[in-house]
Amino acid sequence: MKSVTDAPAVKAPVLPDAQTVTDVKHWTDSLFSFKVSRPASLRFRSGEFVMIGLLGDNGKPLLRAYSIASPSWDEELEFYSIKVQNGPLTSKLQHIKPGDQIILRPKPVGTLVHDALLPGKRLWFFATGTGFAPFASLLREPQTYEDYDEVVITHTCREVAELEYGRQLIESIKQDEMLAELIGEGFADKIRYYPTTTREESPKMGRITDLLTDGTVFKDLGIDPINPETDRGMVCGSLAFNKDITEILEGFGLEEGANSDPKQFVVEKAFVG
Ligand code: A2P
Structure with a gap:
């Protein structure tokens, strides 16, 4: 007869809704990305977010909204995060290593989804900082290329x-x-990448808001200005950025939509850069 101690070691989850970290990559002193196992039951639409976190010092879960950066078809879940040295969660989260566990509440939600937009020809992704994350998902989502002729991704840091x-x-x-096999040969030719920096010299400098307002973006990409008939937008950045770009897109005649009321652009309000 086997005693209890002979039983094979099964690693019991030490956290509620625990998932295991499989990969961590540090990009700068203040940015890192990581992958975790995906709960078998988790279904999500590319662009959505979930609550993830760790146990706080008081033993209670400390959770924040994180956009899923991996596409809906991927086996693992990827996240892209800032590191805030005295931030309640990221001061700890930045130290995770493969094999560690995090909490992941399997309830995806969010507004940056294809369902919240009316059909169009050109899709704009506007990101600042870690607001790039949902677009890392949507850029790998077949529907993005099935639904649009052109995808412009702007990223300002x-x-x-x-x-x-x-x-x-x-x-x-x-x-x-x-x-290419999944989405179709030549899909990548639809991607127009437009990175800009504001505080360090780079080939394209300035806030995307200014570059849209003065028409530089359209000139650089050789395209017509944003038009409510053809152009659709998704926005993810700081609160101030979201507000400013909303005004600009409305100035071009686009209206803000939602899951229940699809229109010409959507903004992720849960994101905190
Ligand atoms: P800037 O350097 O001019 O503030 P942050 O790290 O503060 O979230 O900013 C990330 C990037 O987003 C920075 O390049 C910053 O430019 C830019 N940014 C911040 N607020 C806005 C805004 N309201 N409109 C456009 N870009 C913004």
Whole structure:
């Protein structure tokens, strides 16, 4: 007869809704990305977010909204995060290593989904900082290329190094044969990447809001200005950014939509950069 101690070691989840970290990559002193196992039951639409976190010092879950950066078809879940040295969650989360566990509440929600937009020809993704995350998901989502002729991704950061996660992701998408098979040969030609920096020298400097307002973006990309008939937008950045870009898109005649009321652009309000 086997005693209890002979039984094979089964690693019991130490956290409620625990998932296991499989990969961690540090991009700068203030940015990192990581992957975790995906609960078998979790279904989500590319662009949505979930609540993730760790147990706080008081033993209670400390959770924040994180956009899922991986596409809906992926086996793992990827996240892209800031590190705030005295931030309640990210001061701890930044130290996770493969094999560690985090809490992941399997209830995806969010407004940056294809269902919240009316059909169009050109889709704009407007991101600042870690607001790039939902677009890392949507850029790998077949529907993005089925629904649109062109996808413009703008990413504004203070410094060049902060663009690197997005730059490498787009580069890898363009070379990914599995994605080409899934989405269709030549899909990557639809991607127009427009990175800008505001506090460090780079080939394109300035806030995307200013570059839209003075028409520089359209000139640089060789396209017509944003038009409510053809152009659709998704926005993810700081509160101030979301507000400013909303005004600009409304100025071009676009209206803000929601899951229940699809229109010409959507803004992720849960995101906290
Ligand atoms: P800036 O350097 O001019 O503030 P943050 O790290 O503060 O969230 O900013 C990330 C990037 O977003 C920075 O390049 C910043 O530019 C830019 N940004 C911040 N607020 C706005 C805004 N209201 N409109 C456009 N860009 C913004």
